[in-house]
Amino acid sequence: QPVSIPIKGRHVFITGGSSGIGLALAHKAISEGARVSLLARSLSKLEEAKKSLHLAYGVDVGIFAADVRDYDAVKRAIVEAGPIDVLVVNQGIFVPQELEKQDMDEVKLMIDVNLVGSFNVIKAALPLMKGRKDSRPASIALMSSQAGQVGIYGYSAYSASKFGLRGLAEALQQELISDDIHISVIYPPDTETPGLEEERKIRPKMTEMIAGSGSVLKAEEVAKKTLDGIKSGSFSISFRMEGKMLAIATAGASPQRSFLIAFFEVVLAGISRIVTLLFLSNVYRSIRKSHAI
Ligand SMILES: NC(=O)C1=CN([C@@H]2O[C@H](COP(=O)(O)OP(=O)(O)OC[C@H]3O[C@@H](n4cnc5c(N)ncnc54)[C@H](OP(=O)(O)O)[C@@H]3O)[C@@H](O)[C@H]2O)C=CC1
Ligand SMILES: CCCCCCCCCCCCCCCC(=O)[C@@H](N)CO
DSSP: OOOOOOOTTOEEEEETTTSHHHHHHHHHHHHTTOEEEEEESOHHHHHHHHHHHHHHHSOOOEEEEOOTTOHHHHHHHHHHHOOOSEEEEOOOOOOOOOTTTSOHHHHHHHIIIIIIHHHHHHHHHHHHHHTOSSOSOEEEEEEOOGGGTSOOTTOHHHHHHHHHHHHHHHHHHHHHGGGTEEEEEEEOOEEESHHHHHHHHHSOHHHHHHHTTSOEEEHHHHHHHHHHHHHTTOSEEEOHHHHHHHHHHTOTTOOOOOHHHHHHHHHTHHHHHHHHHHHHHHHHHHHHHHHTO
C-alpha cells in the first residue's frame, strides 16, 4: 500500500545530527518545515550545528548531548525532546581494518554504537511514537551503508553492525505496521563527510579500492534522497544506478511497497546476480594480485 509521511510541521529527531549526513538531513528537514532535534555526544559540535541551522533558516533546533550507548541518557533526551514523528537513527562510526589486526575493543565499539546504540534509541523512542497524538503515519529510518548490503574487505565489524540493522528493520516493520509506523533502511555509498575524511586516512588499500569503485556522494544528495524515501515510506533507500542494482541484487526478504520496483526486482534478479558475481570476481582477482597468491 502506498503511504505518505508528511514532514512539514512534524518532529524529526536525528541521532548523529551534528555532522555529515545527519546534519545535511537536518538542513533538508528544516527546509521542508519540520521541527528538528539533534542528538550526539559532543555538545560543542551540537551547538555549532544549531548555530549553522539558525543562520540558514532562522529556526532553533533542539540539541541533546548523549552517547547512544547510554540508554538512560538517550531516554532522558528523547523524553525531553517530546513525541517524535520521524526518527532518523543515523549515528555511526567506522574503523576499517583487517579483523586479524583489529582490536576487539574497536570491533565492540562499532557494534555498540552502530547496532546496540540503534536499539537503545528505538527502545527509548517507541512508547512515545506509538502513543503520539498526531495520528498521521510515522517513520523510523535506519542509516545503513552499501557495506550493509555487501561485506567488504576491512569492514568485518562495520558490515556486521550494518547487516544487523537490516534484520532489526525487517522484524520491526512487522511489529509496527499496525501502528502506522514505517521503517526505512538507507544504503549510501561513500559520502563526503568528516567521518569519511577520517576514515580515508586509515582504511586499507583494498578497502579503498573496493569502496572507491562505487560513487562518492555529497551529504546533501544523500539527505535529499533519504528524506524523499522516508516521505514515501520506502523500506530500502539506495542511490545511483549501482546502488539500485545492488538493492535489487540484495532484495532478499525486505518488503517492497512499490509494484513497479517489485516488478524490476523480479525481472532483473538474474542480471543483478550476474553483475554482482562479476563485481566479486573483480574483487577476488584484485585481492589475489595484491597478495600475489
Ligand atoms: N560517510 C560515508 O561514507 C558513509 C556513512 N554512512 C553512515 O552514515 C552515518 C553518518 O555517517 P557520517 O555522517 O559520515 O559520520 P560523521 O562522523 O560525519 O558523523 C557521525 C555523527 O554521529 C555522532 N556519533 C558518533 N558516535 C556517537 C555515539 N556513540 N553516540 C551518539 N552520537 C554519536 C557524531 O557526533 P559525536 O561524535 O559528537 O557523538 C556525529 O554527529 C553513519 O551511520 C555511517 O555509517 C553510510 C555510508 C557511507
Ligand atoms: C549488482 C551491483 C554490483 C555491485 C556493485 C556494488 C559496489 C559495492 C561497493 C561497496 C562500497 C562500500 C561503501 C561503504 C561506505 C561506508 O559506509 C564507509 N564510507 C564508512 O561509512
